[in-house]
Amino acid sequence: MRLTRSLTALLALALALVAAMVFTGPAQAAGPAYVALGDSYSSGNGAGSYISDGTDCHRSNNAYAPLYAGQHSPSSFTFAACSGATTTDVIASQLGALNASTGAPPLMSGASIRVPRSRSGRRTSIASA
Secondary structure, eight states: OHHHHHHHHHHHHHHHHHHHHHTSOSOOSSBOBEEEEESHHHHTTTSSOBOOSSSSSOOBTTSHHHHHHHHHOBSOEEEOOOTTOOHHHIIIIIGGGOOTTBOOOOEEOSSSSOOOBOTTSOBOOGGGO
């Protein structure tokens, strides 16, 4: 139940950020701040050329996020994605990187981030939370 509420809050935050980007004034020279969230899929685990940041996150310079940031010149770039991260990890450890200047943050996942199951064992929808 708590996880479902957290996922609903995450979805609401993402929608608010998208709305803020769509309804703001003219674009500035640099894009909005860019924050990459997620698990091994978004960190680039397996892509080689890992960033030496003292973690076991396997963040790769060949992952989508740094490649995108290199092409789109965001005002800042935070690579919060971490190999092995679960939904709980994203909520607890990665969402703190978001702030008012963040554009629509991508939340990409492979296998570690899952839709929570209800007590009956069925997958629940974030929208039904």
